[in-house]
Amino acid sequence: MVPQIIEDMTPFKTSYIPSDFVNRENEAKTLKSMVSQGLDSGYPNIHLYGPRGSGKTHLTHSVLKELPSKVNTCYVSCLQKNTQYKALRQIYREVTGESIGSGHHISDLQRKIEERTGAVQTVITLDEIDFLVQNDGDNLLYFLSRLENQENIGIITISSNNSQLPIDERTKSSLQIHPVTFPMYSGQQIYEILQQRVENAFTPQSVHRGALTYISSKISNTKIGLHWLRNAAKKAEDVVTEATVKEAETSAYHNYVDEMLDPFTKHHKLVYQATTELIQEAGPIIRSGEIYPRYVDLCETYGEKSLSQRRISTYLKQLELLHLIEADYYYGGRKGKTREIQLFHSF
């Protein structure tokens, strides 16, 4: 149900792309000029890097939307498409409009894509690229870097974790990547961004200045900010005050976590639950070795078959890439080989 004081929910949907990007004017200009250069003199490959909720994905979508329709665009979120095959399948579907089953050989799919992209300008966006590279190495990027008619193909990779693509030098140098860095929003900038959404969505005078100031002082991730405002609006009678906002803080963060974990498995969620439980009980820092038995307990209570410790180790790594947890690695020393884990700070 849409709260009373929200006139138009659209600016609060995750799919909403604002027409102008407050405080991202420079990055927008850079990206636009790089991509439009591709139309006649060859597409550069671009790597976007910046903190979560700093506008990388949204800005990319808005720039690609403005390309003429003769240019093929594909968007792949590597959270789910974390192997070469799965990503290629998605690319094939977006380029041709036909979907393809799962039982083919990678080389068949590669050949089909090579045939289709040779003559047509194509821009491929690989969002959350770290998840694919971590799981499957640089096979996909290597293939893409070797496609015929490179000047017709633009690759945009997006990462919140690595300012450089974490891949083999050989592949990297043949890709010729132009980095674009998104700085973290300041409190003032977050304030302005949220205010713009509020103006478009809420009834006039329904959000106090103090409410926005409080949120902006706490976070720099716009995605969390939007969850926060939405939750505050649900709780509010007729006006969102600083008090309303404080009341909504916890639930807003929970909603954010739910959204981040949505594309992942039940076991990722159980690992996260085990971690937060332990942190609540035993202080802000825990060891990876404590998490596994707790996770197994949780599986038992929910009637799930638990996965191996080795598997959970990679799931923990993924929670780290999502910036839900932070980990310090020890490779020996008195503590042995282990990770010290805490919840992610500095939102």
Next chain:
DNA sequence: CATCCACCGGAAATGTTGGGAC
């Protein structure tokens, strides 16, 4: 200076699944 901590993380093995060729 040898030993120990404690699990990281690479590599190979296993089991399941869908597809094409016959």
Next chain:
DNA sequence: GTCCCAACATTTCCGGTGGATG
């Protein structure tokens, strides 16, 4: 159908790590 193949999630196996401790 049957057979073989590759993709994929997961398990199994195990070598490796370096500061503190005695």
